[in-house]
Amino acid sequence: MKKRQRRRDRGMTLIEIMVVLAIIGLIMGGVGVGAFNYYRKSQVKTARIAANKIAQAVQQFMIDNNNSCPRALDEVVAQKFLQKKERDPWNRDYIMRCPGQVNTDGVDVVSTGPDGQEGTPDDIKAEAQ
Numbered sequence: 001m002k003k004r005q006r007r008r009d010r011g012m013t014l015i016e017i018m019v020v021l022a023i024i025g026l027i028m029g030g031v032g033v034g035a036f037n038y039y040r041k042s043q044v045k046t047a048r049i050a051a052n053k054i055a056q057a058v059q060q061f062m063i064d065n066n067n068s069c070p071r072a073l074d075e076v077v078a079q080k081f082l083q084k085k086e087r088d089p090w091n092r093d094y095i096m097r098c099p100g101q102v103n104t105d106g107v108d109v110v111s112t113g114p115d116g117q118e119g120t121p122d123d124i125k126a127e128a129q
Helices: 002-009 014-064 073-078
Strands: 095-097 108-111
Touching: 014 073, 014 108
Parallel strands: none
Antiparallel strands: 095 108
16 A cells, blocks of 8 residues: 555656646647737738838928929938838838829838738838828
């Protein structure tokens, strides 16, 4: 009887430890997937906000410069309509077209999105002013 009791007091078996680790791994995997999806959505939202900010700065530039378009974003930054040249969350420059193809009286500002290819469905565009 004492031998059986001693075996129980020794602690957990290797299989029990492996099962606990597997459960912890599954939980962490689910949390990681959820966090990554939230991170991707926040990148898109950040890019859209920055594109709108750039579009507004270019519109203000045009108002102050007799409706003439800037040659590049550097010109908008140089005249202090933007504090610095913005880059999208994927560390690429925003594409600025002035006059725009969509907004012919203003500017189109586009981020190529996660894939880095212009003209794909994941492109992020400033809302028309």
